[in-house]
Amino acid sequence: MDIKQLGERVLAGERRALARSITLVESQRSDHRAQASELLENLAGAKRQALRIGLSGTPGVGKSTFIESFGMMLTAQGLRVAVLAVDPSSSRSGGSILGDKTRMERLSRDRNAFIRPSPSQTHLGGVARRTREAVALCEAADFDVVLIETVGVGQSETVVAEMSDLFLLLLAPAGGDELQGVKRGIMEMADLILVNKADGDLKPAAMRTCADYSGALRLLRKRPQDPDGYPKAMMVSALQEDGLSVAWEEMQALTKWRRENGFWESGRANQARYWFDQEVRQALLAKLNTPEARATMDQLGGDVAQGGIGPAAAAQKMLERLNAI
Amino acid sequence: MDIKQLGERVLAGERRALARSITLVESQRSDHRAQASELLENLAGAKRQALRIGLSGTPGVGKSTFIESFGMMLTAQGLRVAVLAVDPSSSRSGGSILGDKTRMERLSRDRNAFIRPSPSQTHLGGVARRTREAVALCEAADFDVVLIETVGVGQSETVVAEMSDLFLLLLAPAGGDELQGVKRGIMEMADLILVNKADGDLKPAAMRTCADYSGALRLLRKRPQDPDGYPKAMMVSALQEDGLSVAWEEMQALTKWRRENGFWESGRANQARYWFDQEVRQALLAKLNTPEARATMDQLGGDVAQGGIGPAAAAQKMLERLNAI
Missing domain, CATH: 3.40.50.300 (P-loop containing nucleotide triphosphate hydrolases)
Incomplete structure (x- = not known):
């Protein structure tokens, strides 16, 4: 896909290009994510x-x-x-x-x-x-x-x-x-x-x-x-x-x-900061979404539920294992 | 502090030992955290x-x-x-x-x-x-x-x-x-x-x-x-x-x-699991609380607020820098 050309068509207001671009940002494939990033950076300049x-x-x-x-x-x-x-x-x-x-x-x-x-x-x-x-x-x-x-x-x-x-x-x-x-x-x-x-x-x-x-x-x-x-x-x-x-x-x-x-501008700036913060947190927590991490969480969570170990001590073990994965 | 003895006094219902133990779990010093963990593990056996x-x-x-x-x-x-x-x-x-x-x-x-x-x-x-x-x-x-x-x-x-x-x-x-x-x-x-x-x-x-x-x-x-x-x-x-x-x-x-x-028992088990999950998330997000991480967040957040970079792209940079810290 030619990202530069797609961006130009979006800027020209073409509906099909817009629809295709939204499909691109919706994709979870990592090559699509990279293309979506590039497209958004290109378009940001239009302000x-x-x-x-x-x-x-x-x-x-x-x-x-x-x-x-x-x-x-x-x-x-x-x-x-x-x-x-x-x-x-x-x-x-x-x-x-x-x-x-x-x-x-x-x-x-x-x-x-x-x-x-x-x-x-x-x-x-x-x-x-x-x-x-x-x-x-x-x-x-x-x-x-x-x-x-x-x-x-x-x-x-x-x-x-x-x-x-x-x-x-x-x-x-x-x-x-x-x-x-x-x-x-x-x-x-x-x-x-x-x-x-x-x-x-x-x-x-x-x-x-x-x-x-x-x-x-x-x-x-x-x-x-x-x-x-x-x-x-x-x-x-x-x-x-x-x-x-x-x-x-x-x-x-x-x-x-x-x-x-000045509240339009400050509002948008605060929102951008908010989303940056959210993105960072989500990216950190995403470490828990791998199959290995989930399996370890399940196992330790079971021990905690049965009273074999306290939540704080189990969490410490989980962090150690996450670092090892 | 003799943690074993403190635990025995808590089990005997001594108010001063209880008060002192709560002060211990409230402390954020890492040696106190270790002692608090030991104390809680000792006491858990009493069920x-x-x-x-x-x-x-x-x-x-x-x-x-x-x-x-x-x-x-x-x-x-x-x-x-x-x-x-x-x-x-x-x-x-x-x-x-x-x-x-x-x-x-x-x-x-x-x-x-x-x-x-x-x-x-x-x-x-x-x-x-x-x-x-x-x-x-x-x-x-x-x-x-x-x-x-x-x-x-x-x-x-x-x-x-x-x-x-x-x-x-x-x-x-x-x-x-x-x-x-x-x-x-x-x-x-x-x-x-x-x-x-x-x-x-x-x-x-x-x-x-x-x-x-x-x-x-x-x-x-x-x-x-x-x-x-x-x-x-x-x-x-x-x-x-x-x-x-x-x-x-x-x-x-x-x-x-x-x-x-059976809801008393299942309720407590679910709560333990919930707190385990919370502890793990907090521990992961704690990586953002170091002075270096805060400074980087501030700097990137400023760029995002000014529109120099998008939230998602900035978050990716933040994660890379966190791994390097």
Whole structure:
């Protein structure tokens, strides 16, 4: 594969070259990893930046409908929109998000949109790196907006928030006595909370939910990267395409403020540092993933479970054996 | 120090020997670590087991009052009670929990009770190991119940739950429209939820809160280690010493069921395996804590933040340099 030529085609915005490049960064073959590295280094020079929007929400809140309506609105304004997903559960469930393009039928046919399903890897670290690199490829291919979608599973929101300029939390209207199930940590990551399905019978419940979350957001400590009044909660109806342009105006206003006050740049620098740190840790822990290391862990773990040796003493033995492998 | 003799004194239940042994396991000096290892290996043979009760609750829910009243009730029944704490914030805040024995004045004077403040270490991994080893020392010293207290900070509840046979979550009564702030993961760890301050003006609110949590617990997936009806939520008043004996009966009934059905033993075996795994990971990541490694991380991290090199490529360089150090 001619990596230099592939890079030029990505920079020219060719969709097939972009798709092929993402396949390359998804590969775990070591020759592919080397090529992916080279490609990314080549493209980094272009210094193109899209607005990266992270989007989280549990199944049933209407994420697909939102992405389709919101994405169509943006492409109608002449913007180019890429959609990626972080879904560590996809290989188990057979693809719980983005596995099926019929989910976003109109958007997937739009030539200003690019939709890429989640890769089938269970290891969150692997999914994170692949998505981060796919985001960089979409930026190089001159997309204006990159939407990164996730379901509220484990650490996947942190992964998405750490690669996004804006983080949206999508919620469904809830009854007053219902346990909302929003993790506090997620609330603290959100730049905008969008209460979806604010239409028809659910509109009163959506208004209450929105008011509840507006109140809750006011209780959180103010973050330096937020101007007054942010983060905020708003209502949208993805189905009726209602409230989407107001939400987009909010996103643009917040982005503009952050750019003018240095938080866009510092945010991206901190994120790069964060990912460097994560990559180093994962590489160190990868020493435990060889067949020999696993076998030794199993054997020592069995001894520990039976009380034959304490965890700390067994860990010391494990380290000695790792050095010998 | 004569480690063999120290061990014999711990086995005889001598408080001063126990205190000295805990100081030893808290030390980070390598000769002390070796002695601590020897001591723990010597004591493991006694195979004594206490009931380990983890207790979590945010500041203000009345944890100290609960531990004092509950502890005094147990010692009055002739049981020996040790109290430990996992508080990774203690060195910053100057000891947010257990820093001050006047907090549990009566219990600290009780000769069947042993209270040990949290050590001043910020690193959660270090606190976890120290507490785990202190628990083992208390068991060897023939305590019947070991209470392990934590505040709801970051991962500290997971640390405590992973070294406890029973995990209690203490809550204060809350207004209907108040955001409870209980992380979902914590709810899923709890064996019993105790709504404290069910006295005076707060009693109606406590009843509502208890009913809310009873409902919420029923929505959670049943865990294999729970008989029907568990986990459950109950009301107590630590101040009026109300509901404490009922709570204790629940704990004993749950423990008895788990013992008879093999979950006590399998739970402890799984915990030992978990700590072995954690110890190995920490030992691997400790390679990043040397001055040279930190300096290299800082330098490469700076390059990454400025966009001079990508996170993955920089991580690869870091690993190469680590191998050379």
